[in-house]
Amino acid sequence: MQVVDPHVHFWDLDTHHYPWLANPGVSFVGDARDLKHSYLPSNLVREAGDISVLKVVHVEANHDPEDPVEETRWLQSIADDAERHGQPHSFPNAIVAACDLSAANAPAILEAHAAFSRTRGIRQILNVHTNKLYDYVGRHYLREAAWREHFALLERHGFSFDLQLYPSQMEEAAALARAHPGVQLIVNHAGMFVDRNGVAGWRAWRDGLRALAACENVSVKISGLAMFDHDWSVESLRPYVLETIDAFGAGRAMFASNFPVDRLFGDYAALWHAYASIVSDASESERAALFRGNAERIYRI
Template identity: 70%
Template sequence: MQVVDPHIHLWDLKTHHYPWLANPGKSFVGDARELKHDYLINDFLSETGPVQVLKIVHVDANHDPDDPVEETRWLQEIADNEGRGMPDAIVAGADLSAKNADEILAAHAAFRNTRGIRQILNVHSNPLYNYVRRHFMRDAQWRKNFGLLKHYSMSFDLQLYPSQMHEAASLAQEHHEIQFIVNHAGMCVDRDPAEGKAQWRDGMRALAACPNVAVKISGLAMFDHAWTVESFRPHVLETIDVFGCDRSMFASNFPVDRLFASYEALWNAYAFLVKDFSDTEKEALFTSNAERIYRI
């Protein structure tokens, strides 16, 4: 099986600072204490098994917010010297509400593999699921700086919850020239069929109505620790049904999803669920969409 993996993370705890790994604990996504070790390019490649990974996209690993550009510098060095060109694309971290956001974006853009920015936006009424405790999309400075992404030809990886999707859809309509990529199939954390899943479906339709929004089907095991192919089925197939095969792509979210699945098992699950799709559709989902959207 050949894949382009558009969502992986690397970290070097010996040389870099990741606040969330300084004193990790258990959360709804699993036991982060099991992730407190270096995870380098060769560690990742050693776990891919029979899955032939053609290219990868590195998404910011919540690196030190005081020095977000250092992560990009380190990743570009890996791509240039030891990673066989990988990561082929870098989605960097930046706080778009910061006064120096333009300076930070310019510094990221100086590295040839930089393609976009992710700033985690997840706000939830339940403290268990709350990431940032601040509605960035409602912040005037953040929204002003968001427009700078166009100047630097950067995409935006959109990590949020279903309750925030309509607000994000309005943002995507306002910035139709910027490519948005929904992370982790929209993070349907509230799985009550009558409310949580209905809100997810409604929000995903609102986002998919914007032609500049694509989606990564990834991170499903974070919310489904005892997952099966059948428990993945509705989230995979409904996401593809809403966004279409031309705007959907599979991703691993390694090593976070490694807490609950091997690399091979994840990709085999995806492959099984779309086994009846056409060869063209499967190529789009597994390789060509990621290449096109991340320009690699």
């Protein structure tokens, strides 16, 4: 099976600082202590099994926030080095970099990221939740004037924005997308449906996805499902995969691995074969879009 994987994280603990891995703990997404080891393109290739990974998009890995551009510099260097030495893959093919859009230096950080040829976009985690167990950032960036002002600069650089948030934030995010039709937004992890204990949670996720999907400049990655379903099976993933595709259509959805984070709950090949099983009755062109074409088009690789 050939795939383009649009959500992978690499890190080198010998040369770079990742605060969350310096003193890792246990959260609802798993035991980060099991991730405290370097994870490089060679690791991904080795564990891909029978999956032929054609291209990879690297999404910022919570690198040292004091120097987010260093992560981009490092990723560009390892890709360039692989290309220079004629290796079969020069991963990552695209870089989604980190920037705190609320910070005064955000314009300068965006300019610095733009100097690297493989930079395609920005991610800043936005997840905020009333339950502290699920709250990532503790503030509503989407409502902050400085953040929104700096978000508008993405279009100047031709950057997309990887949108990691919860269903309760989707209506506000849809308004942001409508206000900036020239910026491509990519919903991470199928919208991170975390409130799974009742009908209200399902409806908030379903309706939020459709509010975002109504914006032509929004697409979605079907990824990270294992963070909420540690003992996943094909059948347990099926409703979330199909609901997401139903909302966005096969033309604006793409499968992704979220490795090595989702590696805590299964191996790489098993995840991709699960996706393939769920959409086995889709047309050949739809499967090509979901597994390769949409990621190539949206991230321009």
